Amino acid sequence: MQFATFAEFLEMGGYGRFVWPAYGLSIAVLGGLLITSVVRHRHLQKWLERSDRRRRRSRSPS
Amino acid sequence: MVQIPVWFHRLASPAHFYHIAGQALPWCAGPALLLFGVGTFGGLLLAPADYQQGDSFRIIYVHVPAAALSMGAYVFMALAAGIGLVWRIKLAFMAARSAAPVGAAFTFLALATGSLWGKPMWGTWWEWDARLTSELILLFLYLGFLGLQEAIDERDTAYRASAVVALVGLVNIPIIHYSVEWWYTLHQGATIFKLDKPSIAPEMLWPLLIMLGAYALVFATIVLVRTRNEILEARMASVAPALTRHRPDRNRG
Numbered sequence: 001m002q003f004a005t006f007a008e009f010l011e012m013g014g015y016g017r018f019v020w021p022a023y024g025l026s027i028a029v030l031g032g033l034l035i036t037s038v039v040r041h042r043h044l045q046k047w048l049e050r051s052d053r054r055r056r057r058s059r060s061p062s
Numbered sequence: 063m064v065q066i067p068v069w070f071h072r073l074a075s076p077a078h079f080y081h082i083a084g085q086a087l088p089w090c091a092g093p094a095l096l097l098f099g100v101g102t103f104g105g106l107l108l109a110p111a112d113y114q115q116g117d118s119f120r121i122i123y124v125h126v127p128a129a130a131l132s133m134g135a136y137v138f139m140a141l142a143a144g145i146g147l148v149w150r151i152k153l154a155f156m157a158a159r160s161a162a163p164v165g166a167a168f169t170f171l172a173l174a175t176g177s178l179w180g181k182p183m184w185g186t187w188w189e190w191d192a193r194l195t196s197e198l199i200l201l202f203l204y205l206g207f208l209g210l211q212e213a214i215d216e217r218d219t220a221y222r223a224s225a226v227v228a229l230v231g232l233v234n235i236p237i238i239h240y241s242v243e244w245w246y247t248l249h250q251g252a253t254i255f256k257l258d259k260p261s262i263a264p265e266m267l268w269p270l271l272i273m274l275g276a277y278a279l280v281f282a283t284i285v286l287v288r289t290r291n292e293i294l295e296a297r298m299a300s301v302a303p304a305l306t307r308h309r310p311d312r313n314r315g
Contacts, residue, residue, distance in 0.1 A: 001108070002107060002108065009106075009107070012118070013116040013118075014116070015182055018182050019106075019117060019120050022121045022124050022175040022178045023102070023124055025174055026124040026128065026171050030280055030284075033167050033284055034283065034284050037288050037291065038287055040291050041291050041294070044294040044295065044298065048294060048301070051302065055301075
């Protein structure tokens with residue numbers, strides 16, 4: 001471990017205000033892209049399931 | 063024309079790929095998360111501070127992987143688009159389109175983290191030098207590719223036109239890589255991607271290599287999800303054309 005205390009770790013030898021935004025931004029952008037892609041996937045799946053059901057119903061009136 | 067092997071033909075079928083990609087996804091996402099965690103831990107806590115740059119050098123662990131993958135993603139995108147053009151494989155176009163936003167994100171991150179590193183080390187957020195400018199052009203190439211896809215209604219035309227842009231833009235990739243050798247620049251030379259041994263201490267190197275693996279797997283994960291989305295969108299377009307971004311193909315009517 002390179003840092004004796006948690007406060008030192010946050011301070012990053014005086015470069016904390018550059019290091020932390022770099023890591024935060026990276027995680028936010030990549031995480032955001034992953035999450036929006038997965039959410040879109042769920043949305044598309046649900047839509048196609050619904051439309052399949054609709055078409056089956058309209059084809060075989062009971 | 064070169065003969066395409068049978069396995070390639072099967073993989074190029076969107077339905078088959080959708081299934082395979084679904085099975086491959088956990089094997090990309092899991093290791094991606096694991097490597098990201100280990101690499102971040104190693105980079106922030108275990109690697110020693112640089113003797114010149116102090117702890118600011120820890121930005122390297124998010125900067126270099128983003129920069130490397132910004133170029134790697136572009137090559138992937140251009141090759142996929144090229145394969146789509148030559149062999150008329152729709153899945154290849156879909157993969158190219160899926161890679162573009164991820165590549166653009168990597169490029170943005172390379173520029174932003176580089177800026178955050180440049181301010182304390184060079185004393186400036188931005189400098190119009192060869193490395194930084196050519197990386198900014200890469201971002202515009204990605205945005206141009208995506209913009210063209212959105213601007214053209216007919217899907218196959220959009221795929222082909224943007225593929226040409228992607229291929230022409232390939233010329234920028236060696237320019238970015240060699241910019242630090244060809245021109246006078248603030249940016250330091252290569253430490254890893256060169257023919258010699260890497261010029262970085264092993265304790266600093268291993269988290270960087272792990273982060274490179276993590277970023278590559280993050281790229282694979284997001285591209286797999288997005289390519290599957292493209293396949294579903296194509297199905298949606300054939301069911302309800304009015305609801306989708308692109309008009310369905312002419313031959314499908």
